[in-house]
Amino acid sequence: xxxxxxxxxxxxxxxxxxxxxxxxxxxxxxxxxxxxxxxxxxxxxxxxxxxxxxxxxxxxxxxxxxxxxxxxxxxxxxxxxxx
Numbered sequence: 062x063x064x065x066x067x068x069x070x071x072x073x074x075x076x077x078x079x080x081x082x083x084x085x086x087x088x089x090x091x092x093x094x095x096x097x098x099x100x101x102x103x104x105x106x107x108x109x110x111x112x113x114x115x116x117x118x119x120x121x122x123x124x125x126x127x128x129x130x131x132x133x134x135x136x137x138x139x140x141x142x143x144x
Contacts, residue, residue, distance in 0.1 A: 112128075
């Protein structure tokens with residue numbers, strides 16, 4: 062998996078606009094959980110049981126849907142790195 066190095070900014074210069082009624086803000090629950098709005102899940106083809114890769118840099122959280130093959134390759138890399 063290749064991660065593109067982008068110009069580092071806390072937020073995009075111009076916020077994207079979405080067709081209504083998408084509200085691009087979500088709250089964190091008391092348990093630390095979030096809900097990805099249905100329209101965003103549909104836009105990214107995220108379905109029940111899908112795996113998401115969580116990447117954090119400079120307090121910015123990025124979620125990416127990954128397939129099982131990619132997950133298994135990444136898991137092997139992480140396990141090898143711990144030995």
